[in-house]
Amino acid sequence: MPNRTFVLDSNIWISFVIKKKLSLLVEILQIHEITVLSCSKLKEEISVVLHRPKFRKYISNKNIIEAIILHDKLSNAMVLGVIKKQNRDQDDDYLFALCKIGKADYLVSGDKDVLESGIEPPPVLLTMHEFLEMYH
Numbered sequence: 001m002p003n004r005t006f007v008l009d010s011n012i013w014i015s016f017v018i019k020k021k022l023s024l025l026v027e028i029l030q031i032h033e034i035t036v037l038s039c040s041k042l043k044e045e046i047s048v049v050l051h052r053p054k055f056r057k058y059i060s061n062k063n064i065i066e067a068i069i070l071h072d073k074l075s076n077a078m079v080l081g082v083i084k085k086q087n088r089d090q091d092d093d094y095l096f097a098l099c100k101i102g103k104a105d106y107l108v109s110g111d112k113d114v115l116e117s118g119i120e121p122p123p124v125l126l127t128m129h130e131f132l133e134m135y136h
Contacts (some may be wrong), residue, residue, distance in 0.1 A: 005102060005105050006105065007037050007104045007106070007123065011113060037078055042098065043072070047136045066122070078102050080097050081101070099123045106124050106125075106126055
C-alpha cells in the first residue's frame with residue numbers, strides 16, 4: 001500500500017498510551033511509511049486528557065511526557081486557520097480542518113460524532129479496529 005496520510009484523533013493516541021501500545025503504533029507507522037498529521041489543538045487535547053485524575057492509575061507523569069514527545073516526533077505539525085463548522089460536536093471541527101489542510105487520506109477516531117459526521121471522503125473515516133486490521 002502506498003504512503004498514506006492519517007489524522008489520529010486524540011482518543012486514538014490516548015488509547016495507545018493507556019494500553020501501553022505506543023511501540024505498536026510506532027512500528028505500524030514506520031513499516032507502512034504512514035504520515036501522521038497533528039496540530040497544537042490535538043496535542044493540547046492529548047495532554048489535557050492524559051493528565052486527568054482518572055488516568056493516574058494507568059500512566060505516570062513521566063509516561064505522559066514521553067508520550068507527548070513521541071507524538072511530536074511521529075507527527076507533522078500543521079497550522080490551522082479558520083475552522084469551519086462541520087460536526088455535531090464543534091470541538092471536533094479542528095480534526096476535519098486538519099484533514100483538509102494536510103490532505104489526509106484517513107481520519108481514525110473512536111468518537112461516534114466524528115465517525116457519523118456524514119462528511120464526504122476524503123478523508124475516509126476509520127475506527128481504531130479498522131486501522132489495526134489494515135496495518136497490523
